[in-house]
Amino acid sequence: GQQLNQSPQSMFIQEGEDVSMNCTSSSIFNTWLWYKQEPGEGPVLLIALYKAGELTSNGRLTAQFGITRKDSFLNISASIPSDVGIYFCAGPDRENAGNMLTFGGGTRLMVKP
């Protein structure tokens, strides 16, 4: 299937700092999704992007669909302790007959109060 590469793999930041993470692919994606997973739970959708160049916000979170359609970015402003979790990017895998989602390896975010 198509591969998504996320960076950084982990981040340990101070409360109040801004966070940036990204997701890249060697092939074009038509949809980018960002999920957050908290310990002991399943991933929860944060933001969905459907158009190249699109910039979408959800509270303190902002995600962008890269112009090349091969990357996407997620920013978190003024981080708080409850932002702790693993953040995944995902997109439809066109090598899969059902166009099911493929996921990046995740960015683990830790916030120090």
Added chain:
Amino acid sequence: NAGVTQTPKFQVLKTGQSMTLQCAQDMNHEYMSWYRQDPGMGLRLIHYSVGAGITDQGEVPNGYNVSRSTTEDFPLRLLSAAPSQTSVYFCASSLNRGDQPQHFGDGTRLSIL
């Protein structure tokens, strides 16, 4: 409205044992899928279904069977458990397309000794 419900939450098996992980959704979603999550590897697609009576393989199908006799249920069967199948398993569903945001259950944590 429970969303996606997975049972059991935890399970320990011995090598060679069989078991079925249960997944049910009450959102009348056509698409259902199973992912496994291993450290640093994100979520990988095992099997998926685009509707009752229709299933297909994902990225890592070996050692697993599925069936979809109803819209609501999508069980995952391990016929002869192996230590390499120790993982966290997530069931997900989406309305009627694979590239739509997936709704996830809270996972089944499976250990095989």
